[in-house]
Amino acid sequence: xxxxxxxxxxxxGKNMTAVKSGEEVYLFDCGFxxxxxxxxxxxxxxxxxxxxxxxxxxxxxxxxxxxxxxxxKVKAIFLSHAHLDHVGGLPYLxxxxxxxxxxxSPFTMAVLESILKDEKINLRNRRRVVHENTxxxxxxxxxxxxxxxxxxxxxxxxxxxxxWHSKDGVFFYGLDFKxxxxxxxxxPPNYKRLKELGNAGVKCLVVDALYADTDRRxxxxxIARNLLEDALRNIHDKDSALxxxxxxxxxxxLKSVVEFGQKTNRKIVFLxxxxxxxxxxxxxxxxxxxxxxxxxxxxxxxxxxxxxKVEENRGKYFIVCTGHQGEKGSILDRxxxxxxxFKFRRGDNLxxxxxxxxxxxxxxxxxxxxxxxxxxxxRLQTDIHVSGHGGREDLRDLxxxxxxxxxxxxxxxxKQEAPLIELAGEMGYKFQENSHLSSDGKVIKI
Ligand SMILES: [Zn+2]
Numbered sequence: 483x484x485x486x487x488x489x490x491x492x493x494x495g496k497n498m499t500a501v502k503s504g505e506e507v508y509l510f511d512c513g514f515x516x517x518x519x520x521x522x523x524x525x526x527x528x529x530x531x532x533x534x535x536x537x538x539x540x541x542x543x544x545x546x547x548x549x550x551x552x553x554x555k556v557k558a559i560f561l562s563h564a565h566l567d568h569v570g571g572l573p574y575l576x577x578x579x580x581x582x583x584x585x586x587s588p589f590t591m592a593v594l595e596s597i598l599k600d601e602k603i604n605l606r607n608r609r610r611v612v613h614e615n616t617x618x619x620x621x622x623x624x625x626x627x628x629x630x631x632x633x634x635x636x637x638x639x640x641x642x643x644x645x646w647h648s649k650d651g652v653f654f655y656g657l658d659f660k661x662x663x664x665x666x667x668x669x670p671p672n673y674k675r676l677k678e679l680g681n682a683g684v685k686c687l688v689v690d691a692l693y694a695d696t697d698r699r700x701x702x703x704x705i706a707r708n709l710l711e712d713a714l715r716n717i718h719d720k721d722s723a724l725x726x727x728x729x730x731x732x733x734x735x736l737k738s739v740v741e742f743g744q745k746t747n748r749k750i751v752f753l754x755x756x757x758x759x760x761x762x763x764x765x766x767x768x769x770x771x772x773x774x775x776x777x778x779x780x781x782x783x784x785x786x787x788x789x790x791k792v793e794e795n796r797g798k799y800f801i802v803c804t805g806h807q808g809e810k811g812s813i814l815d816r817x818x819x820x821x822x823x824f825k826f827r828r829g830d831n832l833x834x835x836x837x838x839x840x841x842x843x844x845x846x847x848x849x850x851x852x853x854x855x856x857x858x859x860x861r862l863q864t865d866i867h868v869s870g871h872g873g874r875e876d877l878r879d880l881x882x883x884x885x886x887x888x889x890x891x892x893x894x895x896x897k898q899e900a901p902l903i904e905l906a907g908e909m910g911y912k913f914q915e916n917s918h919l920s921s922d923g924k925v926i927k928i
Contacts, residue, residue, distance in 0.1 A: 483650040483685060484927050485890060486550065487920040489513070489542025494565045494841065494894050497657060498542035499688055500552060503648035505623040507547075507555040509582065509705060510655045510688070511562055514570030515540050517843050523810070532574045541571035544578065547921040553578065558620050559607070561586035562610045562657055563641040564593040564731055564763070573603045583608040583620070587631075587640035592763035593731075600759070614642060615672055617742050630679075633672045635662035637703075637870025638731040638760075639769055643676075651685025656885060657893055658690045660700040660872035661879060666707060666734035667769065676883040684886040686928055690871060691891035695901035698873035706835070706868040707738040714742045723796040723826065724748060727806040727814055728835035728867075730756040733764045735835060736802070740772035743800045745795075751777045753785050754804035754813050776802075785813065789824035796830070808835035808847030818854040828859030836865045874905060881909055888928045889917045 483503050490497035495515035501508050510654045518540030528534040535541045537691060547553045556579045561569050569590065576584065584607050586594065591611050612618055614633035618860060619626040628647040635641065636658045644655040663670045693700070717724055722747065728735050736752075752761060758780040764770040779785050794798050805814025815834075816822050826832075832855060838848045871893075872880070881889070889911060891902035899919055906917040913919075918926050 483648060483653060484925055485653075485686065485688070486546060486552070486925045487890065487892070487922065488544055488546060489515075489922050490567070490892055490894075491899070491920045492895050492922045494692065494898070495561075496540070496542045496571060497568050497893060498544065498571065499655065499892065500547055500556070501646065501648070501653050502552055502555070503650045503653070505555055505654040505868050506557050506627065506648070507552045508646060509556055509559040509579070509600060511568040511657065512542060512544075512559065512572040512575055513565070515569035517841060518604060519570075520810075520843060522853070533798055535571075535574055541574055543923060544575055551807045552923065554581075555826075556582045557622060558585055558629075560644045560655065561594065561832070562589045562644060562655060563587075563636055564590040564638050565658070566762070569594055569658070570597070573601055573605065576605050576607050583789070585610045585618075585629075587614065587642055588767040589638075589640040589733075589763055589769055592766045593760065594803065594845060596759050596763050612642070614640065614669065617673065623870055626874070629926045632661040632675050633669050635665045635668070635671055637729065637735075639667050639733045639764070645679060645684075651887070652679060653685065654679070654684050654687045654886060656687055656689040656880060658692070658871055659876070659880075660870055661876045662702045664702045664704040666703045666738060668734075673883065676880070680884040680925060684884045686888040686890065687881075687884055687886035688890045688892050689877065689880065689902065691871045691877070691898045691902035692871045692893045692896060693869065694877055694891065694905060696873040697875070699875040700871060700873050701868040703734055703868065706735060706866070709866045710735075710738050710835060711742050713863045714746060717746065717831050719829060719831075721797040721832040723792060723824075724799070725801045725803060725831065726835055727803055729806070730754070730760045730804060733760065733769060736761065737772055739802060739835065740775050743802075744775060746800055748800035749798060750800045750802065751779060751788065752802045752813070752823075753779050754789070755780055756804055757802065786822055789822045793824045806834050807839055807844045808851035814851065818851060818858065826855065826858040826860045829861065831857070831861050832863070834862065834864040834865055837865055837867050837869065874901070877902060877905060878909070881906065887916060889922055890926060
């Protein structure tokens with residue numbers, strides 16, 4: 483078995499892994515690198531094309547697969563979940579693998595289709611929608627091969643672990659996850675199947691090492707739900723504005739937001755393109771129980787005329803909007819820059835149901851945003867949030883259940899990956915023998 487760690491092994495983003503066994507190659511995820519995308523948005527002269535994306539390093543550099551002679555052998559592309567750092571690159575790269583089938587859960591596929599529609603990209607690859615805890619056959623060069631999709635929990639819905647039963651043994655793709663025994667939507671992780679696979683033998687595990695250095699089991703989404711309930715219960719001023727911002731892809735979080743939001747007796751309105759994209763996808767696959775309880779507004783003109791109404795009647799609405807990372811052009815960014823008919827006043831409320839993504843670009847923009855909000859007298863509640871990535875103890879559990887022969891940490895640079903190598907060392911693995919540090923574009927043979 484050969485594993486090419488295409489992207490996401492030197493940075494947090496553009497995740498992509500290629501695995502070859504016999505004459506079959508499978509791809510796992512194909513995401514965006516956000517700082518690259520932001521750079522590109524600020525340089526419109528480069529153009530939002532594959533060449534432009536490659537220039538700023540916004541997508542995985544999959545040209546390594548041409549060099550290896552693997553590109554024509556790719557039979558399938560698996561998407562683990564709907565986050566852009568796992569699916570955002572695929573619209574621009576999938577045409578390079580015309581024979582490969584794209585395989586994802588209903589929600590992930592709906593998000594991909596929505597991106598394709600927005601960007602007016604037409605992909606000819608076949609698509610296959612798979613459900614959690616099912617096994618599928620994929621046609622290979624020499625017969626069918628079994629691939630299994632195992633339910634896991636993270637910070638968006640319908641996340642899958644993928645186990646490929648290759649001729650060389652089981653390859654297990656374990657990105658992204660935390661072990662949440664009380665998810666707000668969907669099932670708890672399928673521990674039983676993980677243990678069974680471990681007992682039968684797993685050849686190689688590629689795993690989400692983002693928080694391998696953090697001594698914890700990441701808290702359940704149920705905790706975030708409690709934090710939200712308190713945050714919203716303590717808004718007493720009936721005449722001030724109430725805004726909340728969170729990850730648009732976090733459908734379970736949005737569900738809690740709406741449930742407690744209803745108790746404020748305000749009308750709940752979702753503003754912004756990315757909220758529309760993800761909530762629209764959830765509606766499409768019948769995963770949006772709060773659909774009838776909210777209004778969704780997507781386009782700038784309608785948003786502006788709605789914000790005028792909020793300005794005049796600020797106690798009437800509860801607004802959920804984009805901009806928790808201080809992103810340029812987001813609703814919050816435009817409001818604080820006074821580009822909309824609504825302006826924050828002293829005593830208005832804003833809840834950040836998010837954490838700052840620990841990248842310099844996000845840290846800087848949030849500092850600027852928070853500074854302006856404070857100046858405008860807004861009452862802030864930040865970090866009403868729990869992470870979707872497991873800590874060291876979640877990872878230890880996964881390793882104990884799967885007992886993989888080989889481990890490759892992913893989802894970050896040395897800073898994230900080295901602590902997982904150290905954890906593997908504690909558990910008896912030997913560095914460079916059966917625990918491997920990789921970098922983008924490298925091949926590991928096991
Ligand atoms: Zn994710």
